[in-house]
Amino acid sequence: MSDAYSGTPALTAEQRAVVEQPADALTLVTAQAGAGKTHTLVRRLDRLVAEEDVSAGEILVLTFSRAAVRELKNRLSRYGEAARNVRAQTFDSWALGLLRQVDAQGGWLDKSFDARIEGAQEAIEKGLADELYEDDLRHVVIDEVQDLVGARRDLVETLLERYDCGFTVVGDPAQSIYGFTVENPDEREGETNRFFDWLRITFGEELTELSLTENFRARTRDAQVACHFGPRLRTLAESGDANGEAHYNELRHVLADVTDFGDFDAFAADALTGYAGTTAILCRYNGQALVVSERLHALGVPHRLQRSAQDRVAPAWLGLLMARCDASSLSRKSFDELISDLPLPDGSETDSLWRLLQRTGSGRGSDRFLDLARLRSALATGRLPDELTAQPPARLVVSSFHRAKGLEFDRVLVVDPGPLRVADSSKRKKVDQNPAEEARLLYVAMTRPRDELYRISELETRTIRTDDGTGRWGRYHFQYWRRDGLELKGGDVLTEYPAGTVDFDAVAADVQHYLGTAVRPGDEVKLERLHPEPVGMLESPPYLIRHDGRPIGTASEKFRSDLFKFLKQSPKFVPRSFPALISGVHVDAVETVAGNEAAGIRAGLNPLGVWLAPRLVGLSTFTWDKKEPDVQAQ
Template sequence: MTDAYLDSPPLTEEQQAVVDQPWDTRLLVTAGAGAGKTHTLVRRLDALMGDEEAALEAGEILVLSFSRAAVRELRERIALHAREARRVRVQTFDSWAYSLLRSEQPDRDWSALRFDERIGEATEAILRGAIEESEPGPPAHVVIDEVQDLVGDRRDMVETLLDRFQDSCGFTVVGDGAQAIFGFQVADEDARAAETNYFFDWLRGSYPDDLVELHLSANFRARTTEAAVALPLGSALQRLPSESAASDAAGEDVYRDLTDLLRGCPSFGAVTDTFTLDSLRDFRGTCAILCRDNRQALVLSETLFSHGVPHRLQRDLQDRPVPAWVASVLRGTGSTTLTEERFEALLGSGPVSPVGDRARVWRSLRGAARAPRGLMDVAAVRRAV
């Protein structure tokens, strides 16, 4: 049997300390970007299930994370590198809330509610004892990833969950206050400001005597001096107070410190400078330029193209981009509707041809525009694009 750990890096002393905590520990782990937290969580799950004296079953471990991307990464790491924990189920907060509600009231159409409404209903269900009555039953250990993004209703739900089983359940919560980005989900500005590191403060206040706090300080991602320039500020961001005025003042200090650090870094120059253009040509594949929106990306791409710099636009893997030949069709027609014959003529005269059967391409594009049989609504195609 292949050793799942052979192609994964050895644990540091800090990571090993996290992995070795008993199943009933109330554990808070702060870990910055690149600290190996996902690697550590996988080994922690293995340890929870592999402890000879108090091994847990997969169904006794509840693993929750904020985003589908984080859940996907954790699932993939478990599949690759876990020995014992491959049957542990990892869910988003929203998915778990939905499954809990369906377990309690299977005949109700929970999909008709918005996400936040389901989260609120799940919190009430926890208070009613829905977890105890569900098939998995109460968890023995709760693992929560990305806790810095717990705000508003989701934070209330998790706090209710931990409160409900505080006498019988251990937990491992992992997060980094410096990476919190979802505060915008709280509509009220004053409440949003108060969410800064609130969950961390709640944990420390709720478990003053038995909360174990560990920190992963190593960074395996920032391998150059330039990449590591902001790392010293991580601890200051993690300690931002949840009280609004104090948080604002501390945040201003961090911003000034970061600005000073960045000013000390070498400037790459404007994108049209000779040095910049030559660097991008000579060191292909070593640089990424982040853009605020698609418009900015397209303007930049046109600039690079005009100066002969090879590059590519990188979309999110879940995006569904529109093929280039659609643009040539939209530019080529002077009418509001197209017949199939005119559509094929435009395809043949364009610079880029579609891939596949042209009759199928016609049906596909006409269907996307919800056009009547035999015609394509050009305005509807433009709106869809």
């Protein structure tokens, strides 16, 4: 392994102890922020395959985000020798794949993330997955296990208890920040550190506990200001979360002492665009991230909003590739020729992309052909490998604290989350904030930088809050009946039919060419109301999506339904006026989608039913007709 790892840091004694555990060892690793965890896991996997005689197919690697999957696979590709073909997956991708094998008719793609996790746990518990794992699973690697709560914790506990295999699980109680996903407040508090306790009780003296304590991420004193909170927060989590408020306030005090980045103005724009490294602006809530993104767009600063871990976006190059195919299969030689001028992510390797497409089950008899019908099925059913659906890297990322988990950047700007709140500004609804979890969350945000940490003053977002009916962020007004804007996100563009065939007439092939060549992430679009009257009950009228004045799509039924709900101010109120224009929306990505195959043929596109569509993002602003919007009857 020495040649592959030349130029990489030598293993510390702590890391080597993890790497050299035997394949059947039951190992719990507590790794603090920036402790070289990914580097250690890559070396661990490589040794399992090279020296412990474990095949890549006998190892299950699970993590929480596609970004983490991409990073792990990139490291394995660059540095792994024997473990180069080990597959890492997100929990959702793995659970869906398992369920499709043991219950192909269960309609799992249409069910929620939690339902799939619960279904996978039940399948393992009932022995339905024994054929997959009983004899062919020798080692399980799980990252970020401090965030195993609720259904995901039940799933992993069932997996590790049922199958006789070794495991390496890595986590840090000081970074446990997903307790809020457990709906029952009484159960939520007990989830912190629960998985660690379960491991110790279940496996007793067989469990080997190791630690990674040296920080390799933070390279400057500025970046290290919050690192010393790790052991304290870890002890806090293990002792039942007492005194969380004091720790949170102390962390905020430390944040207050770091350099203030200033306002979002021309000087900030120059500082953000002129920096050669990677930067993240981290916000407590995604609503704040949407506001920051809006201000950056106003300054002309290119950036990317971090998506939710559950968002799966097929890249545009895949649709462009399939559009060029005129046969039912694709040879490796043709693949190399067709992909040569496509907009691939930076650093992409043709061999790696081919192997990822092969992994969808699209290989036809050998590794020299792809069955395009099977590839289309994988796209339609959400079975593309996680590495293909991960967001590409960006120099400037805007994210919530939660979505930045596991990521690192050269420079981080943390938006002051403000004091702990008991109730919101309207005094109508309690705000459920666990002080200890808030302290851990702020610690996570402040330990993301390698070199520089800055503070951004608390944002004014009193008019921005989530809408209970849709779960989207919305703009409100002091006049309770008034609505000024609504969040746009994935699923808001009609994808079942190609653009140009519904709500507006255009040559579909021309729209596809425009999407593939002229539309870029970050571009502004506007949603223009087609006519004042809805076409169905409980929804808004249709909206055209215009890019530089040209229609490139139409709003989905989901968006029209949610817009209706957002404007419906009470059970008896029926909206009759809808915004004439919805602006402040941007292109998140141009994505590949699978829709109605017959519609694609009628539109003159390829017979696979695959085409491009814009994916939208942003906290929009409504422009109404000259008359005032509906006023709630008194």
